[in-house]
Amino acid sequence: MSPAVRTSRARAQLTLKEPPATVGAKPGGTIARLNLQFNPNSLQLSKTTEWRRTPSRMAGQSALPEFVGSGPRQLSLEVFLDATSTHDNSVEQAVETLMKACVPSPASLARKKPASPWVRFEWGTARTTSFDGVLSSLSVTYTLFDVxxxxxxxxxxxSVEEASVDPPGQNPTSGARTARSTHTVVAGDSLAMLAWREYGDATAWRAIAEANGIDDPMALAPGTELMVPALGDAGGEEER
Known part of the structure; x- marks a missing residue:
């Protein structure tokens, strides 16, 4: 089978995940998954950058622009739903799934930190359009009705707006972190397990222990909030 044939059979899907409990953490479990009936005809991906330029007093010169930062990726697409050949004979269930991404999840409300689910669009092996984000806008147009x-x-x-950024060249489950995050200890947690999840290296647990002043790595009380530093912020422990 040729690669072109295999690619044509890949189906796009939208996954709704529980929003992170803390800043810098990963999204939680899957809330809902919508397998698209039809792959999109087009995808619009955008990203902005911000520059600052100080006016020059020299009339014949132009000041060099200074890079300030970049904005999140924004993915826009249209999803076509057709229930004329399905057993439930309605597209409202799929629309309700999308609507869940516009309101706080029950779990976030229980934590008293309301947050809408994170959304991830996936289509085959596409990478630039597959990222964790939040639904920034949703518009539904019904085009056919029964009697x-x-x-x-x-x-x-x-439109899906990027909510987190993975370090360049890294995937969400491996590689060193480039920013600080926090983690709330649950029963069964260990520093080695946390280091493996965050850095992809269980032996890097000393970085977390040092950042939190932990003398006994086996004595972790459930409910304790740990600061997970970037490896470069851990006092060079891994370089010694």
Whole structure:
């Protein structure tokens, strides 16, 4: 089978995940998954950068721009839904799944930290359009109805704004972190396990122990909030 044939069979999907409990943490478990009936005809990916330029007093010269920062990626796409050939004969269930991404999740409300689910668009092996984000806009247009007014077809225009950035050249489950984060200890946690999850190296647990003043790595009380530093911020422990 040729690569072109294999690629044509890849189906796009949207996954809703529980928002992180703390800043810098990863999203939680899957809340819902919507397997798209039809792959998008187009995807619009955008990213902004901000520059600052100090005016020059010399009329014949232009001041050099100074890079200030870059904004998150923004992915826009249209999702077409058709229930004319499905057993439930309605597109409202799929629309309700998308609507869940616009309101706080029950778990975040229980933590008294309301946050909407994180959304991830995935399509085969595409990488630039696959990232964790939040739904910044959703617009639904119903285009076909049955005799009872039940919507049978809909076009959903949505935009996903990037919520976290993985270090260049790293995937979400390996490689060193480049920013600080926090982790709340649960029963069964160990520094080695946390180091493996955050750095991809269980032997780097000393960096976390040093950052939190932990003398006994086996004595971790559930509910304790640990600061997880970037390896470069840990006093050079890994370089000695």
């Amino acid at each position: 009872d007014g039940k919507p049978l077809r809909a076009t959903c225009a949505l």
